Amino acid sequence: MAGSKSVVLAALIANGAIAVLKFGAFLLTGSPSMLSETYHSISDTGNQVFLLVGIRYSGKSPNREHPFGYGKAQFFYSFLVSVLLFGIAGWESLKHGYDAILHGHSAAPGMVTFAGYTFDAVYVSVAVLLGAIAFESYAFVKAHAELRRQMNEYGWSGLVEAFRTTSDVTTLTAFTEDAIALGGAVVALVGIVLTRVTGNHIYDAVSAAVIGVLLMFFALALAWENKRLLLGESVPAGREAEFESIIADHPGVEHVDRFRTMFVGPTDILVTADVSFAADLDTGGIDDDIARIDEKLRAHDERVSFVYIEPEL
CATH class of the missing domain: 3.30.70.1350 (Cation efflux protein, cytoplasmic domain)
Incomplete structure (x- = not known):
């Protein structure tokens, strides 16, 4: 349990800081990818709060109403996270990306002056995304280490088996979110750079839509895994x-x-x-x-x- 909580706290700190930076970059550039990434990080930050609530609530002692304790609270809150990840971050990112594809929105090539220096505003997005990749890599490594510890303890053959059999949905959710966040930041970075180099808006716009599809796909996968535990799955x-x-x-x-x-x-x-x-x-x-x-x-x-x-x- 302690390992799960530390994983969630690491993700919460990383996502909170990144959400602010991504939103600032979006305001400066108007990049569809940066808006998608902002939705993503805001959603992830809220999701970590839900996971922490689930961890705290599940620690309540058994009583007459709940003779087997409140452990399933973590399954419920993790399921709620998957719904929010799909409904807020995924859908909004896909919708905004689709709109950008149709109407030609992309990162603005304007200039920004800071501390006496003037530079292309697109570099702000690039810097923020590189920072996001660094933060998310840290959170991902921490979540992966906890999942790997469980794999060694219970003799699971790999990540696929761990995903299908683990009961620690909190670590599983944090690991999945961190993986998507890392992948999304890379996709956004590639799209923004290609748009800046080629002058074609489509790369930035498509990146925003791809991020939305990734979020929705993994949200559905998480919801499915939580369903099996909510319904009362037996041990492997x-x-x-x-x-x-x-x-x-x-x-x-x-x-x-x-x-x-x-x-x-x-x-x-x-x-x-x-x-x-x-x-x-x-x-x-x-x-x-x-x-x-x-x-x-x-x-x-x-x-x-x-x-x-x-x-x-």
């Missing part, structure tokens, strides 16, 4: 088989009749099982065995937070 098949084997191999257990798991939070797993114990075990012996099975499951995976075993004699 391999890890679930390990849990079941721990129960089945315990002395006194004859058979595991029914077995279920579910993520009830990014770091909380619910394990339930109907277990047939040996007929010669008394009630006290079964209680002791259930307690030991509980300990084994928690020792095998620290995310196991709730264990319910129903004995079948």
